[in-house]
Amino acid sequence: MSATNDIRDTVRERYGALAEGADCGCGCSTGSVPCCSTDAQAMATLGYTAEQLAAIPEGANLGLGCGNPLAHAAVKAGETVLDLGSGAGIDAFLASREVGAEGRVIGVDMTPSMVSRARENAAKGGYRNVEFRLGEIENLPVADGSVDAIISNCVINLSPDKPRVFAEAFRALKPGGRLVVSDLVLTRPIPDAVRKSIEAYVGCIAGASSREDYLQLVREAGFADVTVLEERGYGQDGPLPTVVIEERAWDAVASVKVRGVKADR
Secondary structure, eight states, X not given: OOHHHHHXXXXXXXXXXXXXXXXXXXXXXXXXXXXXXXXHHHHHHHTOOHHXXXXXXXXXXXXXXXXXXXXXXOXXXXXXXXXXXXXXXXXXXXXXXXXXXXXXXXXXXXXXXXXXXXXXXXXXXTOSSEEEEEOBTTBOSSOTTOEEEEEEESOGGGOSOHHHHHHHHHHHEXXXXXXXXXXXXXXXXXXXXXXXXHHHHHTTSTTOOBHHHHHHHHHHTTOEEEXXXXXXXXXXXXXXXXXXXXXXXXXXXXXXXXEEEOXXX
């Protein structure tokens, strides 16, 4: 089995356990580091309002994000939105309110139990304009040029093939469409112990790219006007794997919101 498949299988297993309520993810670890918080104060730090949190189905917020990409996506009524790594559905459900009854939201996640949980949440909430598809973000199960906006929340860092992710996003967007992602990047090199740690990989850190490399990957996929909309030190607020704390590498991690546009040709 290739290293790429090993990584995918490990991520799928860990986040599958989280979907089933048997584990903790998103940089959480055992010991003194708390699991990802879903309380209002923590979510407000990420850019979610109390009104938004009250509007989503119970169980849709697992506290796995590092920002609110919808805050900058300028989603309009009637549009089609694609959520990469949609998890239990929090951002997809919020997007559904923006696109309205004439619009559509598609969530894609590679973890079967996470897709099942999101579908259950959609059924509970009566969402008729949201669907969740099982698939990898490196091989999106959507047609060429079929979506107006793509969002993603702390997921792309987990991919072992980030160029492919951004290429697939570019393919799926209509001309004039936009990509808005919240993600974790590195502001400096991290110690080998962190880079080689599966805990740190599943925790969204060991697989993260440098800030400069991340932006360059978006540009190389074909996106124009690539911009960092927000940036903050993640270590100040986010839960960190034990190895990151032990290696004193918390200041190497930043949470960013990045926007790119597919030129309207």
